[in-house]
Amino acid sequence: MVVAYDHAKKLKIARWLIKKGNNLYYSTVPATESLSSKNIFFNTILLCHNSDEDCFPQVAYVDGVKVWSPSITLECSAIKKSCKWTKTLIYNE
DSSP, X not given: OEEEEETTTTEEEEEOOEEETTEEEOOOOOTTSOOOHHHHHHTEEEXXXXXXXXXXXXXXXXXXXXXXXXXXXXXXXXXXXXXXXXEEEOOOO
């Protein structure tokens, strides 16, 4: 995972990288192809805004599939209201 960070604005942007050999790549899916639940994770960017204690990109396994979360806790009710976050799906760039 790579996280771009703006410390002054408490903004984090995260995306998963795939390792092939000694290189790291973003996963891409052409816009003409359907996304599987696996591809959705790899083609998602997570943005979150607040202090690291309240809000930081996390990856978890749910039913054997990777999912993004802005908190260690996956329950929506447990994510602090001060944590502003969104996920964006990216097709072939």
